[in-house]
Amino acid sequence: MVGLMGWVVGEQGWRKGPWTPEEDKLLSQYVTLHGExxxxxxSRCAGLNRSGKSCRLRWVNYLRPGLKRGQITPQEEGIIIELHALWGNKWSTIARYLPGRTDNEIKNYWRTHFKKKERSTRKSSERRRTQNAKIKPKQQQHDNEEVGSQINQVMIPTTQGNNNDKQELTFMDHPISSTMVDQNLAISAAPPTLSSWMDDNLFWGGVWNYGDQLAPQQEQICSKMALSFQNQATTNNNIISANNNNGFSWGEDLNNIYSDHHGFIF
DNA sequence: AATGATGTCAACCGCCCGGTG
DNA sequence: CCACCGGGCGGTTGACATCAT
Structure with missing residues (x-):
């Protein structure tokens, strides 16, 4: 590696480090003209001394048209939390449901906002545990179950239903969002504004396949939630479609009824 | 005002996967 | 079937900004 005016040149002669406005311009012009x-x-044809990967990354994360700049909104935050609870660190998958946001952005956001909270929650819980070391077991157990004001954590079995392979779900308290967890089913509820920005195809494409059939009690929970949210979701022309047999979903209108025997993303 | 701690985010690294010859 | 290559993805790093002491 060789330093060059604050820049670094890689072993293969590629430039590294921050992009200059000139490089951005070259890349934008080339991609606009010839496509991705x-x-x-x-990198060669555009006259850039950058690796292909570097060009792709710069385009996807910074130059691509339609990218949103600025802070993640509370609504977007809610979506991130819900989808992360379902898919884990599948940032690119999550990013598909947040138009204008990149996987990198979401990943950074998650790490800075929620890892931090997770840490502080753990810290305070450890502190409590130390302080309560002399407290009788029952009281201690209750304290350990207590979590921070913003993050609720539950352990649910994975799709395999293996108790040894539990998956941690983290939900933020949200004025509208709520969570119900049953023995074998975790359901999360996102703000009813979800469908107002989410492309229908993407939404349905993302429906969580939780298994073949819902158990009667699971269907019951879905139905209960459907009715509960139907009462809540009266804003933004969003309609929650309820199907007492199979569950419910949000949609732009009542034609969008999701009635399959699968899991749900709410 | 100085300094250390912490937060933010662009960019890089390394692994994996699918396409192709 | 296998090796190679390009692209995509998640994890990590490092520079800079902001905050706390």
Whole structure:
């Protein structure tokens, strides 16, 4: 590696480090003209001394049209939390449901906002545990179950239903969002504004396949939630579709009734 | 005002996967 | 079937900004 005016040149001669406005301009012009793809040739043809990967990353995370800049909104935050609870660190998958946001952005947001909270929650819980070391077991157990004011954590079995392979779900308290957890089913509820920005196809494409059939008690929970949210969701022309047999979903209108025997993303 | 701690985010790294010859 | 290559993805790093002491 060789330092060059604050820049670094890689072993193969590629430039590294922050992009200059000139480089951005070259890349934007080239991609606008020729489209995405073949990133290795983009770097050559556009006259950029950058690796293909670097070009792709710069385009996808910074130059691509339609990218939102600025703070993640509370609504977006809610979506991130819900989807992360379902998919874990599948940032690119989560990003597909947040138009204008990149996987990198979401990943950074999660790490800075929720890892932090997770840490502080753990810290305070450890502190409590130390302080309560002399407290009788029952009281201690109650304290350990207590979590921070913002984050609720539950352990649910994974789709395999293996108790040894539990998955941690984290939900933020949200004025509208709520969570119900049953023995074998975790259901999360996102703000009813979800469908106002979410592309229908993406939404349905993302429906969580939780298994073949819902147990009667699971269906019951879905139905209960459907009715409960139907009462709540009266804003933004959002309608919750309820199907007492199979569950419910949000949609732009009542034609969008999700009635399959699968899991749900709410 | 100085300094250390913490937060933020762009960019890089390394692994994995699918396409192709 | 296998090796190679390009692209995509999640994890990590490092520079800079902001905050706390």
């Amino acid at each position: 793809g073949r990133w290795s040739s983009v």
